[in-house]
Amino acid sequence: MSESITQAFQERISEDELLNCMKCGFCLPACPTYVETQDEVHSPRGRISLMMAVRDGEIDDVHEVEESLNVCLGCRACEPACPAGVNYGEMLEEARAIFYEHKDKAIREKALRKTTLNTLFTDQDKIGKATSLLRFYQRSGLQKTARKLKVMNFFPEHMQQMERVLPEVPKRTKQHRESTFPSETTQTKATVAMFKGCLMDTLFYDTNQSTIALLNRAGCDVVVPDTQGCCGALHGHSGEKSGAVELAKQNIEAFETADVDYIITNAGGCGAFLHDYDHLLKNDPDWAERAKAFTDKIVDFSSVLMELDFPNEVPLIIDPQIITYQDSCHLRNVLCVAEAPRQLIQAIQGGGYVEMPHADQCCGSAGIYNLTQPEMSMQILDHKMKNVDTTSATTIVTTNPGCLLQMKLGIERTEQTDTMRAVHLADLLLEALSTDDLNSG
Amino acid sequence: MTWIQEIRQIVGDKHVQTKQSSLHSYAYDATPNFNAKPEAVVAPASEQEIKKIVTVCDNHQVPIVPRGSGTNLAAGTTPTQGGVVLLFHRMNQILELDENNLTITVQPGVITGDICQTVEAKGLFYPPDPSSMKISTIGGNINENSGGLRGLKYGVTKDYVLGVNAVLANGDVIRAGGKNVKDVAGYDLTSLFVGSEGTLGIITEATLKLVPLPESKQTLLASFDSIERAAETVSQVIANKLTPATLEFIDRATIQAVEDYSHVGLPTDAEAVLLIEQDGPPSICEHDIQLIQGIAVEHGAITTQIAETEERAAQLREARRSALSALAKRSPTTILEDATVPRSEIATMVKAIEAIALEYEVNIATFGHAGDGNLHPTCMTDLRDKSEWERVEAAFAAIFQKAIDLGGTITGEHGVGEMKSPYLAWKVGDEGINLMKQIKDAFDPQHIMNPGKLFHRSGGEVDE
Ligand SMILES: Cc1cc2nc3c(=O)[nH]c(=O)nc-3n(C[C@H](O)[C@H](O)[C@H](O)COP(=O)(O)OP(=O)(O)OC[C@H]3O[C@@H](n4cnc5c(N)ncnc54)[C@H](O)[C@@H]3O)c2cc1C
Ligand code: SF4
Ligand code: SF4
Numbered sequence: 001m002s003e004s005i006t007q008a009f010q011e012r013i014s015e016d017e018l019l020n021c022m023k024c025g026f027c028l029p030a031c032p033t034y035v036e037t038q039d040e041v042h043s044p045r046g047r048i049s050l051m052m053a054v055r056d057g058e059i060d061d062v063h064e065v066e067e068s069l070n071v072c073l074g075c076r077a078c079e080p081a082c083p084a085g086v087n088y089g090e091m092l093e094e095a096r097a098i099f100y101e102h103k104d105k106a107i108r109e110k111a112l113r114k115t116t117l118n119t120l121f122t123d124q125d126k127i128g129k130a131t132s133l134l135r136f137y138q139r140s141g142l143q144k145t146a147r148k149l150k151v152m153n154f155f156p157e158h159m160q161q162m163e164r165v166l167p168e169v170p171k172r173t174k175q176h177r178e179s180t181f182p183s184e185t186t187q188t189k190a191t192v193a194m195f196k197g198c199l200m201d202t203l204f205y206d207t208n209q210s211t212i213a214l215l216n217r218a219g220c221d222v223v224v225p226d227t228q229g230c231c232g233a234l235h236g237h238s239g240e241k242s243g244a245v246e247l248a249k250q251n252i253e254a255f256e257t258a259d260v261d262y263i264i265t266n267a268g269g270c271g272a273f274l275h276d277y278d279h280l281l282k283n284d285p286d287w288a289e290r291a292k293a294f295t296d297k298i299v300d301f302s303s304v305l306m307e308l309d310f311p312n313e314v315p316l317i318i319d320p321q322i323i324t325y326q327d328s329c330h331l332r333n334v335l336c337v338a339e340a341p342r343q344l345i346q347a348i349q350g351g352g353y354v355e356m357p358h359a360d361q362c363c364g365s366a367g368i369y370n371l372t373q374p375e376m377s378m379q380i381l382d383h384k385m386k387n388v389d390t391t392s393a394t395t396i397v398t399t400n401p402g403c404l405l406q407m408k409l410g411i412e413r414t415e416q417t418d419t420m421r422a423v424h425l426a427d428l429l430l431e432a433l434s435t436d437d438l439n440s441g
Numbered sequence: 442m443t444w445i446q447e448i449r450q451i452v453g454d455k456h457v458q459t460k461q462s463s464l465h466s467y468a469y470d471a472t473p474n475f476n477a478k479p480e481a482v483v484a485p486a487s488e489q490e491i492k493k494i495v496t497v498c499d500n501h502q503v504p505i506v507p508r509g510s511g512t513n514l515a516a517g518t519t520p521t522q523g524g525v526v527l528l529f530h531r532m533n534q535i536l537e538l539d540e541n542n543l544t545i546t547v548q549p550g551v552i553t554g555d556i557c558q559t560v561e562a563k564g565l566f567y568p569p570d571p572s573s574m575k576i577s578t579i580g581g582n583i584n585e586n587s588g589g590l591r592g593l594k595y596g597v598t599k600d601y602v603l604g605v606n607a608v609l610a611n612g613d614v615i616r617a618g619g620k621n622v623k624d625v626a627g628y629d630l631t632s633l634f635v636g637s638e639g640t641l642g643i644i645t646e647a648t649l650k651l652v653p654l655p656e657s658k659q660t661l662l663a664s665f666d667s668i669e670r671a672a673e674t675v676s677q678v679i680a681n682k683l684t685p686a687t688l689e690f691i692d693r694a695t696i697q698a699v700e701d702y703s704h705v706g707l708p709t710d711a712e713a714v715l716l717i718e719q720d721g722p723p724s725i726c727e728h729d730i731q732l733i734q735g736i737a738v739e740h741g742a743i744t745t746q747i748a749e750t751e752e753r754a755a756q757l758r759e760a761r762r763s764a765l766s767a768l769a770k771r772s773p774t775t776i777l778e779d780a781t782v783p784r785s786e787i788a789t790m791v792k793a794i795e796a797i798a799l800e801y802e803v804n805i806a807t808f809g810h811a812g813d814g815n816l817h818p819t820c821m822t823d824l825r826d827k828s829e830w831e832r833v834e835a836a837f838a839a840i841f842q843k844a845i846d847l848g849g850t851i852t853g854e855h856g857v858g859e860m861k862s863p864y865l866a867w868k869v870g871d872e873g874i875n876l877m878k879q880i881k882d883a884f885d886p887q888h889i890m891n892p893g894k895l896f897h898r899s900g901g902e903v904d905e
Contacts, residue, residue, distance in 0.1 A: 015773075019824075022769035023469050025512045025576045038530035040466035040511075041458075049476075064462035083702045083766035144794045 002062045008098040009055040013091055018055065021048045021086045024291070030081035032362045032380050033071055041068050044078035044088055051095055066099045071376055072239050073369055075329035075362035080336075090279060093236055165408035181212050181222040189219030189292025189308055193260040195251075195298075197270045199229040199401040207401075209267045210430040211301050217433065218308045222264075228254040233273035236280070237367050248277045251288060252294045262304055263297040266426055268331025268400040269367065274298045275335055300331055302340035302399065302425060311347030316432040318350045323428070324393035325355070326384070326407060328400035329362045341399055341425050348432045354391040358384075363398075365406030377406075378413075385410045388420075396422045444501040445481050448525070451493045455788045456531070458482040464603045467508065468519065470540030472860055473774050474824055475516035477523070479506065484528040488606065488614065488645040491527070495643065495889075496612040498525060504892045507639040512573045514777055515858025517585070517638050522892045527643065529580055535559055536646070537824055542620045543651045544603060549580030549644050556649070568595035571854070572762035580644050586636030588854035590718075590729040590758065592813035597854065599635045601650045607634055607642035610885040620648055633880070638856050639891035641884040644845035655720035658686075659730040660754035663737040663745045664711035668692060668795070670741040671713035672788030675811045678717075683729055688812025689761050690787075695808040695819075698767040703760040708744060709775050715811070716761050718754070764808045765819065772821035773805070778837055780844035781853030784814040793843045794818045801836035803829065804808065815853035841867060862897035 023045045028034050033042040041048035050065045069092060076089045080429035183189070192215060199209050209370060212222050228251050232244035251274070255263055265271035275298045279290040305311075323345055330400075332338045338360070346353045364370060364380030388396060388410070396411075398404045449457045457749045458464075464478040480503075485491045498505050504524030511518050520526055529550030534546060537546040538559065544559060545567070553574040556567050570589035571577055577587070580665050583605065588597040618624060618631035634641060665671040675688060691699065691707075691714045691787030700707040715737065719729040747759055748754040769775040782790045791807060794816070798805040809816035822833050841864050851857075851864045866874050878896065881888070 019768060019773040022473070022766060022775050023471050024766045025471065025573070026763070026766050026767070028510065028576050037459075038528075039463075041460075041462050043466070045469075046466035049469055050462055050465055059461050059465060061461060063663040064460055068462055083699075083763035085702065401904070427585055 002060065005058070005062050005098060005102055006057045007055055009051065009095070012098060013051060013055060013063045015052075015055065017087060017091060018048055018052045020084055021045055021082075022084055023049070024084070027078035027081045027088075030361075032073060032075065032077065032364070033376065034362075036376065036379055036383070039191045042071050042356055044082075044086075047072060048091070049085070051091060054095075056391055062099075069095055069099070070330040071373055073329070073362045073364070073366040073380075075176075075289045075366055076333040077360065077362065077425075079327060080333055087274075093239075093241070096237070097240035097241040098239075100241075111418040138314070165405060165412050179226055181216055181224075181225045183219050183221045184216045187218035187219065188221050190304070191221045191223070191259075192262045192264045193255055193258045193302065194222050194224045195231070195255075195263055195265045195270060195274065196224065196228060197265065197401070200267050204401050204404070204424065207266065207424045210424075211264070213304060214310070214426060214433070215264065215301065216430050217314060218305055219313075219431050220304070220308070220387060223258050223260065225254045225258050231270040231300045232280075233269050234367050236273060241280075241417065244273075245280060245284075248280050248291065252290050253289070255294060256290065260297065262299045263294070264288050264304060266399070266424070267302045268300065268328025268335065268337075269402055271298060271300050272330030272334035279414075298335075300335055300337045300340070300399070302344055303337055305429075306340045306343060311344060314433060316348040316429065318348050318428075318432045320350050321352070322391065322393040323348075323351045323353050323392045323395045323397060324388060324416070325353075325359055325397045326363055326388075326403055326423075327360045328398060328403050329366070331399050332360055335373075335422050341397070344425065344429060345397055350427070351432075353394075354393055356387045356391045356393070358387055363403050363406045363410070365402040367402060370406060370409075381406060381410050381413065389414075394420050395428070396420065397416050397425050397428055398422060399425050444497050444503050448481065448483055448494055451497070451845050452483060452485050452490050456484040459830060465889060467511070470508075470511040470513050470518045472514055472516040472519065472545070472858070473776060475519040475521060475859055476555040477769040479520035479526040480523050482526045484531050486531040487807070488608065489649065490559070491608050491645055492612050492614060492641055494525070494527070495610060498889050499610050499612070500570050500886060501646055502887055502889060504889055506891055507580065507584070507643050509578030509584075510552075510573075511579060512577050513585055513661050513858060514779070514860075515585075515618075515638075515856045516855055516860040517858035517891070517894055519859065521859060522817065523827040524889075524892075525688070529578060532645070533578075535761040538563065538565075539620065543845050544620050545578055545651055546646065546648045548585075548646060549578060551579050553577050553579055553582055557580070560651055561654055564654050567601065567649060569598045569601060576648045579649075581755070583635055583644055584638050585649055585856040586854070587817060588810065588813070590687045590689060590761065590810065592810055592815070592854075593683050594687050594720075595652075598686070599632065600629055602635050603650050604648040605631055605634050605644050606646040607644050609642045609833040610887060610889055613641065614645075621652075623755050631885060636856065638858060638894050640895050641879060641890060643890075652658050655686075655843045657723045657726050658718060658720045658751070658754065659726045660748040660757060661715075661717040661734055661737075661745060662707075662748070662757060663715045663717065663734070664708040664740040665713045665741060666711065666743055667741070668791050669788055671715055672791050672811070674715060674737050674740040674742065675787050676785060677740060678733055679812070681732070681736065683733060685717050685719045685729065685733060685812065687716065687758075689716040689809070689847065690714075690791075690811035691716070691761065691764065692791075692806055694771075694806035695768060698771060698806070699760050699764050701770070702763055703756070705760045707760065711743060716757055718758075758857050760809075765817070768806055768819050768821065770822060774822050774824040775819060776822065776837070777817050777832060777855075778840060779815070779817060779821040779852040780840050780849060781813075781831040782844050782847045782849030785814065786847045786849065787814055787816070788793050790814075790816060790844065790847060790849070794840060797828045797839045797843070801832045801839070803833050803836050805836070810853075812847065813853070857895050859894050862893075862895055865895065865897065 027044040053059045119384035232247035278295045281287040307432040364377040372379040396407045411420045468476045469476045504522045506520045507527045510517040532548040533550035534548045568591045571587040582598045586599045607615045719726050804821045807818045
């Protein structure tokens with residue numbers, strides 16, 4: 001099997017790209033798994049040299065390499081840090097796809113991915129039902145009973161904490177299916193289409209509604225195409241490339257008909273993956289161009305709000321509190337959006353913004369990483385919470401659902417649920433807008 | 442019991458790696474073409490543990506390759522004779538900052554940039570700043586005697602090492618030097634360890650000299666439409682008895698590569714750029730920078746620009762620091778050299794490099810610390826292209842020869858390692874090699890300390 005993996009590496013991972021890495025080490029301080037372990041097995045250049053070793057057939061047990069790639073967060077902080085422009089993320093995804101395709105079916109992790117990924121995330125309806133179940137569990141009192149009976153004690157500690165931080169799932173009936181939301185300004189400044197995202201459309205349904213409200217207030221007509229699905233990131237990042245490709249095509253089709261200026265996302269992870277569709281489909285002649293047209297329109301909602309001068313057009317006021325921001329890795333490293341969210345937070349009167357040390361480093365959530373690599377994930381999170389503490393913040397703002405859950409988990413783990421909260425930027429902005437703006441219209 | 446088992450007992454299983462993936466991950470440093478796997482990767486926590494490890498290795502004649510962050514550019518940490526790669530990330534503490542004696546005492550695994558930050562917070566200054574300072578360790582800097590952007594005015598690592606502790610191959614622990622500014626008790630062993638590239642012993646602690654942090658800084662960027670004009674400017678600045686802290690030279694190809702990465706607005710249409718910094722009291726700083734600006738304009742600078750904020754200055758410095766890696770994007774293999782000439786010969790050397798590149802039909806970009814004559818001609822090539830590779834090697838041999846002819850040296854700050862070992866004799870002569878071999882024999886009779894480095898197999902080989 002090692003041989004066929006080596007062959008696949010030779011065919012699919014370019015030697016030139018691997019050679020592009022000159023092993024200068026500039027990426028080391030940016031890489032959370034290297035910072036935690038101080039071990040080159042878990043550094044970007046180490047992983048690149050391991051991919052090269054597989055390609056050259058120099059490693060007998062390729063699973064050691066797979067393990068190193070599994071520990072990689074896929075946060076891509078190594079890319080902006082790399083002066084040689086090494087496209088690490090692309091190689092990682094391809095390598096993971098190769099390992100995935102060669103995988104023994106009985107392996108447990110795959111079973112986990114199969115249930116969470118294929119049955120849930122490919123189908124908006126199913127995820128709706130699954131979250132209905134979760135809601136039922138929460139509403140029925142079962143959650144309370146389960147907590148009382150300490151059923152969750154059978155699960156690893158961080159899974160129990162995870163269970164406690166999951167947001168309330170809105171009632172299914174509340175999840176409207178309207179598809180157009182008109183601008184609230186006298187003149188429409190832009191027409192945008194909203195990418196809902198599977199987690200955002202269910203667990204974080206309210207955040208999506210906040211985002212739409214903000215965009216309307218900023219002067220955007222918002223359309224929400226109905227046939228869109230999950231972005232495919234979770235598939236792509238864990239090696240299920242074919243699943244990701246199918247979803248990409250479905251989404252491109254769904255948004256093609258809407259004639260809009262931008263396609264908006266409010267989840268950094270989804271945004272980045274949508275942004276990479278052109279790469280995903282680059283070898284498919286029927287789709288390459290359509291993918292490019294699609295990706296050119298992808299922007300984060302924070303960038304659009306800044307472009308439309310939202311903070312100057314609309315008063316933003318909040319109760320006094322110290323606010324800090326945790327970057328979404330993919331928003332920062334792939335979509336290169338770092339300033340807009342900070343500027344928006346800083347524009348809110350009443351709130352004091354304090355930048356936390358290493359805000360740009362991954363929080364350890366990384367898709368389903370906190371399920372597959374719990375130990376490293378929790379180690380990273382615990383360091384993150386120490387950095388949060390130095391700011392004395394009571395509000396942690398994020399721009400991605402995974403990060404939001406992870407930060408909630410961090411608050412739970414450090415037993416600060418009474419004094420600290422984690423919120424999505426859109427919800428914070430809506431909160432800052434509500435009081436005054438509603439009166440002024 | 443095998444030697445690996447003995448070492449496991451010393452440091453604990455967790456700190457000895459022998460998996461294939463680990464061995465591959467420590468097979469390289471920042472030098473192309475010398476990859477080789479060790480047999481074990483070991484991370485000791487103390488001088489005591491190192492002492493024991495060295496004794497085991499000496500008994501079994503196992504090579505020891507000390508490795509900081511593996512960023513050296515001379516194949517200094519590639520374990521080409523196998524053995525143990527010794528890591529220092531568990532010995533990364535700042536032990537003492539002595540504000541009365543202006544010294545800092547550190548373990549070898551401390552990152553250079555962290556030393557700078559720590560002392561600057563106290564109004565003190567540790568000047569040696571290799572471009573790799575955010576990654577490289579002080580142990581690596583000491584063993585390479587690394588230079589940096591501030592070398593012109595402040596000197597290099599050796600000017601700041603007051604004392605070291607080192608474990609020798611026989612297990613002895615040497616404490617050389619200390620906090621004394623004056624110390625002539627016997628041979629200067631501290632200096633001998635500086636730049637020894639891990640071939641004499643293992644540094645376990647170092648005491649470094651600090652100076653007061655300069656009050657202010659000014660940064661100037663000047664662009665030129667010919668390399669000669671830039672080089673002329675460098676010579677004139679020095680001839681005018683001005684000693685800027687930094688005087689960096691970047692040629693067109695390097696400007697382009699750096700700008701592609703950093704987007705700091707470098708003039709990509711210029712043939713050469715000088716990045717010049719002065720520090721000190723505000724009035725002197727301003728005075729010097731204006732004089733230098735005048736000299737640049739007089740020698741045909743197309744644009745000159747003084748950075749208005751420290752932020753902008755920092756951007757420009759960071760951009761310069763990324764030069765090598767940014768050039769690496771241009772080609773599968775990037776070979777950087779370190780030929781250094783007396784500063785008066787900079788213009789001649791730059792022109793010679795251009796001519797050599799033309800003659801051997803290879804692609805060479807040049808940047809470097811022009812103020813101290815330390816240039817980094819960087820060849821963009823492809824290892825897999827055998828015929829070009831031969832031309833590249835020939836071109837570099839010609840560059841070294843030219844540097845030596847001009848009274849210069851084969852390496853200014855990157856060290857000899859394995860890569861430049863064939864050329865060491867050109868610089869120090871056979872007598873020099875002989876003396877160095879005797880020193881090596883006295884410290885490490887069995888040649889277990891970083892074997893294969895410094896001395897070339899044919900020209901003064903000490904191994905075997
Ligand atoms: C992009 C880039 C830019 C660079 N810029 C500069 C520059 O401006 N100036 C400059 O001088 N260099 C520069 N370098 C070269 C390199 O960073 C320096 O040589 C640095 O000092 C190496 O530090 P390190 O911790 O990586 O050491 P390593 O590369 O790990 O080791 C260097 C040498 O020190 C030995 N060693 C390390 N620790 C110990 C110890 N505790 N005891 C005994 N021996 C030990 C090793 O065996 C080896 O011989 C650059 C490198 C890169 C990749
Ligand atoms: S910064 Fe880029 S070139 Fe340097 S080691 Fe990391 S990935 Fe390789
Ligand atoms: S993606 Fe993140 S975790 Fe993975 S190598 Fe890059 S920086 Fe490290």
